[in-house]
Amino acid sequence: MASVSKVAPIEKPVRQKDLSDQAPRTPGKKAELIFERSSPDRRGVDPAKSSIDGPSAVEILGAELCRDDLAGFPELSEPDVMRHFLRLSQLNFAQALQFYPLGSCTMKYNPVLNDEMAALSGFAELHPRVRDHLAQGAHELMARLEAALCEISAMDAVSLHPAAGAQGELTGLLMVRAYHRKCGRAPRKVIIPDTAHGTNPASSALAGFDVVVARSNARGFIEASEVRRLANDDIAAMMVTNPNTLGIFEPEIREIATVLHERGALLYLDGANFNALLGVAKPGDMGADVVQFNLHKTFSTPHGGGGPGAGPVGVKRALEPFLPTPRLALQNDQWTLDYDRPASIGRLRSFYGNFGMLVRAYSYILALGGDGLEKAGRLAILNANYVRKRLSAHYPSASPEPSMHECVLTHGLEQRAGVSTLDIAKRLLDFGIHPPTIYFPLVVRGALMIEPTETESRETLEEFVAAMETIYREAIDEPGLLKSAPHTLLLGRVDEVEAARHPILRWQNVSK
Amino acid sequence: MRFLPHSKDDIAAMLQTVGVDSLDALIAHIPAELRERAAIKLAPGLSESEVSSEMSALAEKNRGIDGRTSFLGAGYYRHYIPAAVRAITSRAEFATAYTPYQAEASQGTLQAIFEFQTLVSQLTGMEIANASMYDGASAAAEAVLMARRLKPDRHRVVVSRALWPDYRAAIHTYLSAFETIEILEAPFDRQNGMVDLAELERLADASLLCVVSGYPNMFGVIEPLARVSAITHAAGGITISSTAEPLALGLLKPPSELGVDIAVGEAQSFGLPLQYGGPGLGFMATQAARMRQIPGRLVGETHDSRGQRCFCLTLATREQHIRRERATSNICTNHSLCALAATVYLSLMGRQGLRELAARNVELAHHAADQLGRAGVYTSFSGPFFNEFVISVSDVAAALDSAESEGVLAGVPLGRDYPELADGLLVSVTEMNDAKQISRLCAALRGGDGERE
Numbered sequence: 001m002a003s004v005s006k007v008a009p010i011e012k013p014v015r016q017k018d019l020s021d022q023a024p025r026t027p028g029k030k031a032e033l034i035f036e037r038s039s040p041d042r043r044g045v046d047p048a049k050s051s052i053d054g055p056s057a058v059e060i061l062g063a064e065l066c067r068d069d070l071a072g073f074p075e076l077s078e079p080d081v082m083r084h085f086l087r088l089s090q091l092n093f094a095q096a097l098q099f100y101p102l103g104s105c106t107m108k109y110n111p112v113l114n115d116e117m118a119a120l121s122g123f124a125e126l127h128p129r130v131r132d133h134l135a136q137g138a139h140e141l142m143a144r145l146e147a148a149l150c151e152i153s154a155m156d157a158v159s160l161h162p163a164a165g166a167q168g169e170l171t172g173l174l175m176v177r178a179y180h181r182k183c184g185r186a187p188r189k190v191i192i193p194d195t196a197h198g199t200n201p202a203s204s205a206l207a208g209f210d211v212v213v214a215r216s217n218a219r220g221f222i223e224a225s226e227v228r229r230l231a232n233d234d235i236a237a238m239m240v241t242n243p244n245t246l247g248i249f250e251p252e253i254r255e256i257a258t259v260l261h262e263r264g265a266l267l268y269l270d271g272a273n274f275n276a277l278l279g280v281a282k283p284g285d286m287g288a289d290v291v292q293f294n295l296h297k298t299f300s301t302p303h304g305g306g307g308p309g310a311g312p313v314g315v316k317r318a319l320e321p322f323l324p325t326p327r328l329a330l331q332n333d334q335w336t337l338d339y340d341r342p343a344s345i346g347r348l349r350s351f352y353g354n355f356g357m358l359v360r361a362y363s364y365i366l367a368l369g370g371d372g373l374e375k376a377g378r379l380a381i382l383n384a385n386y387v388r389k390r391l392s393a394h395y396p397s398a399s400p401e402p403s404m405h406e407c408v409l410t411h412g413l414e415q416r417a418g419v420s421t422l423d424i425a426k427r428l429l430d431f432g433i434h435p436p437t438i439y440f441p442l443v444v445r446g447a448l449m450i451e452p453t454e455t456e457s458r459e460t461l462e463e464f465v466a467a468m469e470t471i472y473r474e475a476i477d478e479p480g481l482l483k484s485a486p487h488t489l490l491l492g493r494v495d496e497v498e499a500a501r502h503p504i505l506r507w508q509n510v511s512k
Numbered sequence: 513m514r515f516l517p518h519s520k521d522d523i524a525a526m527l528q529t530v531g532v533d534s535l536d537a538l539i540a541h542i543p544a545e546l547r548e549r550a551a552i553k554l555a556p557g558l559s560e561s562e563v564s565s566e567m568s569a570l571a572e573k574n575r576g577i578d579g580r581t582s583f584l585g586a587g588y589y590r591h592y593i594p595a596a597v598r599a600i601t602s603r604a605e606f607a608t609a610y611t612p613y614q615a616e617a618s619q620g621t622l623q624a625i626f627e628f629q630t631l632v633s634q635l636t637g638m639e640i641a642n643a644s645m646y647d648g649a650s651a652a653a654e655a656v657l658m659a660r661r662l663k664p665d666r667h668r669v670v671v672s673r674a675l676w677p678d679y680r681a682a683i684h685t686y687l688s689a690f691e692t693i694e695i696l697e698a699p700f701d702r703q704n705g706m707v708d709l710a711e712l713e714r715l716a717d718a719s720l721l722c723v724v725s726g727y728p729n730m731f732g733v734i735e736p737l738a739r740v741s742a743i744t745h746a747a748g749g750i751t752i753s754s755t756a757e758p759l760a761l762g763l764l765k766p767p768s769e770l771g772v773d774i775a776v777g778e779a780q781s782f783g784l785p786l787q788y789g790g791p792g793l794g795f796m797a798t799q800a801a802r803m804r805q806i807p808g809r810l811v812g813e814t815h816d817s818r819g820q821r822c823f824c825l826t827l828a829t830r831e832q833h834i835r836r837e838r839a840t841s842n843i844c845t846n847h848s849l850c851a852l853a854a855t856v857y858l859s860l861m862g863r864q865g866l867r868e869l870a871a872r873n874v875e876l877a878h879h880a881a882d883q884l885g886r887a888g889v890y891t892s893f894s895g896p897f898f899n900e901f902v903i904s905v906s907d908v909a910a911a912l913d914s915a916e917s918e919g920v921l922a923g924v925p926l927g928r929d930y931p932e933l934a935d936g937l938l939v940s941v942t943e944m945n946d947a948k949q950i951s952r953l954c955a956a957l958r959g960g961d962g963e964r965e
Binding site: 035038042043048051057058060061062072081086090091096102107110117121127128131154165166201207254280302303309310348353359363366371378379385390426429434455484492496 | 517523525526527541542546547550551554556560566569570588590594600603606607608609610612613616620621624626629641643646647648653657679685686689691762769778785809810813818820821824825827829831832833835836839844847849850855859861862863865866871874878
């Protein structure tokens with residue numbers, strides 16, 4: 001326990017001096033937009049020199065096809081632009097800067113080598129329409145990544161096509177639909193647990209299915225008997241996130257798969273929480289027919305402030321014909337792209353996937369290897385259970401079941417001190433910690449969903465625990481401090497209601 | 513393992529706190545049949561230098577890069593990326609943040625998206641734009657879904673055949689579950705490469721939901737969007753323009769002035785590497801009256817408790833995490849970091865630079881078409897074009913082989929997607945190509961084609 005003692009409990013949050021290189025703004029002073037920093041006739045690139053003589057573009061095309069001017073477009077020098085965006089960067093919390101235990105988002109360390117690998121000219125400058133023989137390295141990488149994801153998940157085939165987890169869900173559900181059509185059926189419904197992410201019902205609706213809600217039990221999981229009660233010939237599939245959004249493993253998952261399969265329905269396993277499954281349990285062994293991977297979560301591609309990610313799908317053999325077009329195929333030792341796939345659902349995007357993200361994910365898998373991935377999964381589970389245990393005095397777990405990669409905690413502060421989960425989250429910002437996911441899953445009142453990930457040290461977890469304990473005491477002694485938080489950032493509490501009431505979605509040049 | 517901070521002592525102490533005696537004991541509740549099969553049989557982990565060597569070896573197997581002169585386009589374009597773009601997007605403060613749910617801790621991302629929304633609005637001439645989509649193809653599909661929400665009683669979607677095949681395919685797939693929707697293709701005029709207006713008029717009946725047209729289209733041709741819109745509107749439908757080369761909007765009339773209702777596209781040209789086709793950057797813009805039917809994230813202006821202007825995600829009641837199966841889309845994230853790249857790129861290009869660059873592309877492309885004509889290789893369509901155009905060659909595969917042996921990637925063959933254009937080669941010319949490269953292209957194609965004649 002020696003290492004813990006060196007972490008001093010945080011008594012008062014320290015002002016974050018390094019958040020910006022500018023003095024804190026005085027109340028009422030506006031942060032400048034790029035358009036407001038603009039000044040006529042400045043430029044951030046030099047005029048493009050011409051290597052040819054001839055008529056101008058407007059003469060070639062005719063004035064009637066051309067616009068007048070890019071009114072309102074910014075005019076800045078390169079140093080102006082650099083300073084503007086560097087300053088903006090300093091207004092962000094980020095995984096590389098601080099603890100970011102945003103539940104269900106798996107904010108693990110993103111190895112910087114992976115960005116460097118994606119920027120190799122052989123990958124970054126490869127045009128998607130080069131002929132196959134010029135893209136053998138890209139195809140080999142994709143084939144190896146597909147094979148690795150098959151091994152990790154015990155699925156038979158993987159497509160790297162979808163751009164994001166939600167697009168992976170839609171891909172999977174459209175394949176479910178195509179599969180049933182092929183079998184001469186047209187079931188209309190999908191079962192979705194009450195703990196599911198919102199993308200599950202939204203994707204189901206897009207894929208033409210009605211949603212049937214399965215209720216989780218008091219311990220937070222779905223019982224096979226509930227699925228048996230709901231299953232009938234009109235059920236196309238059930239979407240199960242495992243571990244679920246309470247961070248607990250669905251213990252009856254194999255029975256659920258059996259119940260579904262007996263009725264001709266399929267099991268869609270939402271891989272949003274795959275980090276907990278690495279070397280622990282494979283979706284294919286659970287009975288899953290379709291699974292989507294979120295490479296930006298489990299496989300550490302940077303979240304980018306909200307994308308880009310990547311959402312490959314894995315399927316069992318019976319669904320392979322329906323995978324998106326094209327598919328990689330090996331012919332005479334050369335990788336080619338096979339477009340001749342009559343049963344395929346087609347495509348949901350251009351080209352072959354978010355290749356830059358695939359490069360990063362494969363680089364990550366190489367770095368960890370089979371042994372490293374297994375260890376990462378277990379340490380993610382250790383970290384979540386450690387935080388849960390250390391906070392148990394004031395923040396009890398929403399479920400008595402053991403936690404996997406994340407824990408969902410509650411608090412009695414709403415009744416005891418009139419302090420909301422949002423207030424706790426905002427106060428955490430004063431400690432330099434990004435808040436957990438809040439108010440989700442919906443089945444837990446005032447939930448705090450905490451996913452530490454495996455790349456955080458015990459000291460970091462202890463700092464978080466200390467902050468949460470301090471906040472608990474503050475909530476009792478001085479609740480106003482939480483209700484008006486944050487106090488130490490450049491901004492006070494943001495008025496989100498006003499933004500929705502009077503939407504302003506762009507800058508307007510009011511002066512001219 | 514270098515990414516994992518846990519020492520043996522840490523693990524022992526933490527296990528003790530949790531109350532179990534081993535890491536495996538943490539997962540003892542997982543059914544044994546699953547646990548026993550869960551080992552990951554992949555090679556052991558590698559050091560950073562080993563990973564770097566292995567990845568570099570793969571990168572070097574891609575041969576379309578070094579020393580080659582490329583005229584490939586068809587939806588993804590080679591443009592110079594100023595160093596400042598990558599300097600900003602590689603900042604971990606941007607790259608390793610997530611969706612800006614906590615506005616107080618995410619103003620950098622939020623303000624950049626607000627600026628992106630403004631830039632897209634200005635380029636398209638529209639009143640509002642969203643925070644970005646995955647790519648141009650999925651944005652086109654989302655636009656059709658949006659049109660369906662606006663006109664639920666109509667069912668006919670007309671897609672121009674001169675729209676990129678990937679975009680048409682994505683529209684088909686996204687709409688495949690809506691059984692009442694009918695997707696028809698408007699042919700293109702074989703003379704000018706534009707959508708066949710007479711045929712469009714015939715298809716635009718009282719059931720018309722929307723028309724989707726490229727601007728410029730797959731052949732680089734600038735569609736007569738005003739006339740497309742007039743036909744669409746006369747039938748009561750919605751006009752959707754789709755742009756894969758957004759640089760064109762730096763010079764061409766904005767979609768808003770041509771009657772377009774929803775303008776979508778792909779903004780890879782604005783500072784994103786080719787990266788074998790992804791990640792790209794979808795965009796969507798429309799008029800403010802349709803604000804509540806737009807899919808994806810929106811950032812709005814507001815103020816904080818101290819009265820300072822700031823930004824936050826807004827109108828979330830359209831979205832999946834609130835509305836679930838009644839959401840406008842299942843889209844969750846956008847392509848935020850790509851939108852940041854485009855925002856930095858456009859800020860550098862600025863009011864003058866973007867227009868100049870667009871003009872330079874037009875001039876170079878027309879110079880190339882002229883030079884090819886002098887070499888006896890002719891363009892297939894008479895319509896006005898931006899920075900790419902279709903030429904006819906008698907044996908496309910042989911011409912490509914021959915050019916490749918000269919170190920020239922001459923263009924994208926159209927035969928697979930357009931059997932009727934089996935002799936068609938789409939040639940894209942940007943500021944990355946100079947007069948010398950264009951001469952090499954002409955020499956290579958004349959040689960390749962000449963040998964076969």
